[in-house]
Amino acid sequence: MVGWLIIAARLQRDPSRSVLRGAWAQFWVVVLNAVVGGVTVWLRLSPYIVAAHFLAAALLLATATATWVRVRQLDHEVSAPAVLPRRAVALSRLLLTGTAVLLVVGTAVTGSGPHAGDSSDVHRMPFDWVGVTVVHGVIAAGCLVVGGLLFAVLPGGSPARGRTGVFLAVFVAQGAVGVFQSLTSLPSVAVVLHLCGSALVWAGAVRVTLAVRQHGAAVPVADRPSPRPARPTAAADT
Template identity: 90%
Template sequence: MPSPLSRLLLAGTAVLLVAGTAVTGSGPHAGDSSDVDRMPFDWAGVTVVHGVLAAGCLVVGGLLFAALPGGSPARGRAGVFLAVFVAQGAVGVFQSLASLPSVAVILHLCGSALVWAGAVRVALAVHQHRTTVPVAEGPSPRLARPTAVADT
């Protein structure tokens, strides 16, 4: 189950970043002059879509985290991804409620790069986890001691 979830997380995060670009490109962000042409999207609408996509990615990330075995590197990366993702969401909510201060916008843009890198790291770790062959219990047949040979 983890592999389809990791692919869904990666695809969902990619779509989330595209929607975030639409939010940034269509909104009234700090530092813009009135002469700058913005993307022709309804800023409030794309912001809601961006938030819904983020909630979906958070759910998929949580399901993936729960599906991975405890102590595995893949689960560790999924946990770090979720922590960064929640922090990124907090910055996004803050910037919306605080009338888009430029520092918050910059932090949110930098955070998006961390979220994408985290999603890629999770997907790679899950892939590596799935392709690792478990080690058999006991000695290898080639290394086992031979049985006693009858004296002749």
Template identity: 75%
Template sequence: MRTPLSWLAGRYTWGPRSLRMAALASVAAAVAIIVTGGVVRVTGSGLGCPQWPSCTGGRLAPTAEMGVHGVIEFGNRLLTGALCLVVGWLVIAARLQREPSRAVLRGAWAQFWVIVLNAVVGGVTVWMRLSPYIVAAHFLAATLLLTAAAVTWDRVQRLEHDASVPAVLPQRAVALGRWLPAGTALPLVVGTAATGSGPHAGDSSDVNRMPFDWTDVTVAHGLIAAGCLVLGVRLFAGLPEGSPARRRTGAFLTVFPAQGLVGVFQSLTSLPAAAVVLHLFGAALVWAGAVRVALAVPSRPATGPAAQPAGGRSFAQLTRSTTDTSPR
């Protein structure tokens, strides 16, 4: 079946640079939507536009009477539109490559459908008058978008670069690499409970909060995060020098303690808005880092002499050689 994209692909070819820029832009845009969502919440602008998909009274844009809260909420909605444009650019750039990668195309389309999901959850958030449970789902949907963007960016990098490390990794490192994203996901989920039971309800009026003790949830959040940090340190120690997984784990361990310090600071200083937004930014970087670490670790440990590929080919090279690069 001939599609507009296949018609374009028959007439135009874009270089790898356009794909690289589009994939990186999609990661940046996914981080931005998480951060601006936090700005909406801490400024009490969640119902700045009290209707969805219109802002108010059938109007898409806020009126002057709605003030700064309407501007902030509408700006966040506009960012979703910009995100659609970025992902559309990524889809087109992936399809117009000389040898389109099916894996990259799947990642680009996955981002598009997650954006649709996130927009729907955002609308339900407004309809439910900022129910903390729906707000938590909205954040997790945005995190899912960041996951898809990070995976797609990794696939683009694999198309361009060959890793220079052996395919064989210690069995313990492979196991820890599997656990790192799961361990990092736990504080993200528990963090939504801390948010849902905390003072930043997203609106200046009374909004129901989750029925948890904020202090208890925050302490649990911090303890789980500390355990995740230990997991990352153990993984780093078990990885061979110079491996992509070790470099990515090192970057993860650089960001994670800073994120923890911001979390402690905001908890001890009555959750100032700027610190909360910075903590969300750190959470996005930490999660993207955990995903990239997991992608640099093979799905199973290689053992025995046969495990080392002939000619010293790396795990990334083997992945490339077995990836179907033909378009749908």
């Protein structure tokens, strides 16, 4: 699929450099993850390498999402950017960063728990599972607060606000699955659902950030430069 994307992007009458860069970025991330996957098998499912394999997949998901958004921008006319509060851009970046940290800490939760491998010979990460799970939950709560603040400052009807609303709904559902699996001895079905939910949350955070950048100028009205007064004409001087 990535190879066909590269070919299709290159065969356009006016190839988009940003789409081509995104397609090639996906190609090299796939190559990277193939190497990491081989190392994962070679090291018999070491939780550290499994975590790297998952994070590389998240990187692929981010590049695929960004490329897809760029293709849609080229295929559909984008409305003129609206004036957004300056803090909206800062909050969207904080949300993306917090979600990335949440993914990394989530690998530590899995790596230190009973689902780190399919054999008792696999050495888990040397973390207290309860402690790292609490940290994971605290970071998730922080991301939820940031997402709520972003939703509140964005103007009603803006595409970025709609994306943020969808993100919050998915995030709350993902949190419910996480709490359920923690309180029910980590059933494998719940773990799989939580893993799929993490992909949706990460892609949603990327889309929210891109939507804020695409649909908002992020410059308050008060910060706009005031127009210069017109110079008086000779007739006015007389």
